[in-house]
């Protein structure tokens with residue numbers, strides 16, 4: 375099944391916060407009924423994947439949270455903690471508008 379949104383979460387910190395963030399995102403997606411969505415008659419998945427360094431270390435292992443990227447837009451979030459995940463999923467995946475408070479400005 376193709377993806378509506380594919381989230382990659384950096385787990386390259388010693389603290390393990392990235393794994394906790396990935397887990398919290400998966401739970402939020404499930405709790406909010408967003409594991410699969412239908413768009414233009416196609417069933418699409420929202421999925422979370424753990425990955426290595428995303429080159430946003432200032433907002434990841436050098437702080438207390440984790441960095442992640444959401445495709446297809448390729449938007450980066452930083453300093454994300456498990457407590458932020460329900461809002462991130464609701465706003466970005468559910469409402470289609472990025473969660474501005476944690477969005478990184480990559481320009």
Ligand code: FES
Nearest residue numbers: 384428430431434
């Ligand atoms: S260590 Fe997480 S982005 Fe580099």
